[in-house]
Amino acid sequence: MSSLGPLKASSLYFTPLPPSHVVQPGKETHGRYMLTIPWNRVSGWGQPKIAARQDLTFDPLAGVLQYAVTCFEGMKCYKTDKGDLRLFRPNKNFDRLKRSAARLGLPHDWDNDELLELFAKLVALEAPIVPDTDGSSLYLRPTLLETSEGFGIKEDAYAAEALLYVATTLNLGQGLYPSSDGEGKGIKLDACKEYIRAWPGGTGSYKLGANYGTVNIAKKPGYAMSLWLHGQEDFISEAGGMNVWIIKQAADGFLEFVTMGLENGIVLPGVTRESIIELITDHGEGKKDFPLDGMPKKVRVVQRDIPMSEIIESLADGTMKGMFGCGTGVVVVTVGGIQYQGKQHTIPSNPLIKLLRDTVTGIQRGKVDEGRGWSFKVPEWNVEGKEGQDEERVVV
Structure with a gap:
């Protein structure tokens, strides 16, 4: 399956949070922004947008609702002692998302470097809320789903329309972090x-x-x-x-x-x-x-x-x-x-389990250099843009 339009980070539209932005009750631990990228079989990947986190709407017969045509990844962004943001082996997650998408007949032909650039901009915007304590992180959930009507048996297995989006939240899994600290944990x-x-x-x-x-x-x-x-x-x-x-x-x-x-x-x-x-x-x-x-x-x-x-x-x-x-x-x-x-x-219990945990988290936070380049440093992205609801194109 191929698409006409490639996924391009250079076409990003960014909408800053308006001065009136208020976090909805019960969603205080979620990120403020989300990334969305539409796709269809005729034109390929549409324009990426980063804007305030918001609800999504679908046709009642969309493939994601009728047949659970959706796949996702789990990724984390970490803040180092110096305030840098880090992603752990992001291309591994992107490749696995492609594999899952292909299994479902969803688009899976993007350039990982282009997607990583968009990811980096999203998490850079959330830098103020990314925690820096041991065991804490900003969790990223890239999700790909079929938005076109998926009711009944189709002519072929492939979706007509899809959406790739990334939402974030804080500290998924943090409650289990102390389990490797010693006997009885x-x-x-x-x-x-x-x-x-x-x-x-x-x-x-x-x-x-x-x-x-x-x-x-x-x-x-x-x-x-x-x-x-x-x-x-x-x-x-x-x-x-x-x-x-x-x-x-x-x-x-x-x-x-x-x-x-x-x-x-x-x-x-x-x-x-x-x-x-x-x-x-x-x-x-x-x-x-x-x-x-x-x-x-x-x-x-x-x-x-x-x-x-x-x-x-x-x-x-x-x-x-x-x-x-x-x-x-x-x-x-x-x-x-x-x-x-x-x-x-x-x-x-075995102290080597804690050694493994400390090693992996040390690599993720840039404290431990494993010599393989697994920790990706997120570039800073200081957006100077007007406030309000109007979309502003960001040249990258």
Whole structure:
């Protein structure tokens, strides 16, 4: 699928907040601005606009409403001690959004550099509200959805009209941040057998809106998230919306960081997951030292299925050395316990989980240089423009 008009940051229209702008009650933690970019099959990408956060309207038969034709990304903007704004590996999120969009028949042909320029301008406008404390951030939710009528079986799978927009909010996942700080801080998971999040050949590896609608209904009181299971062996996959790892002592003396592979399409290829794999693998293979001190040399990453029976057995024989989840929202969180088949299983804490969290957050905030250029510094954007509702074109 191709479009006539490319996505161009140079055509941005910016509308400053009017002097009369008032934050609506209940939305005090949301960003003030949003970015919108329309698309259609005839002319391609339309004009990007940054203006005050506002409601969206759709036709009652729009594909997003009738068939959940929507995908999204989770990204964060961090403020450093010097006041700089940082994004963590944004092109990874843009590539994953393209992959999800293609799965739904939505446009997926933009230039990442053009989109990043628009993102940078949006977050630069929100610089005054981006927090700078440890564990805090401005969360960005780029969302792509079908706005054209999607009722019934269409001639082909592709949308006629779509909208890409970015809204922001503060501190998603901050409440779970202390879970890696030490003994007894870990979150509790309920190993869920009543609901199935994803299956081989399905859409579990894509970040589709429909994949996350069952998360809350399945979660049981007293548990932070559901631990999703699949197959007759009760293999673990994700917990809530995050990738899951176990730390095991191998017979050859290596410490293994084990997580489910991507080959069967059940789990999301997380950006945090990929980053942890690269950091540990390069360290274990002697290619590049782990950014912070404390990671053993004899470590390796293993990607394979993990049945619940293995977790229970490794707890009994002492080879289980910890368990954690990772993702944009939570960064890295310790799993302290699992409920499975009516029994509670306590997972030992491991200081390496906090080391991972501190390393990733240090990179994200520009405090730790991992030598790979993962932290993108957002350029300042000081807009001198008239106040009011009239749109003003910004030459970039």
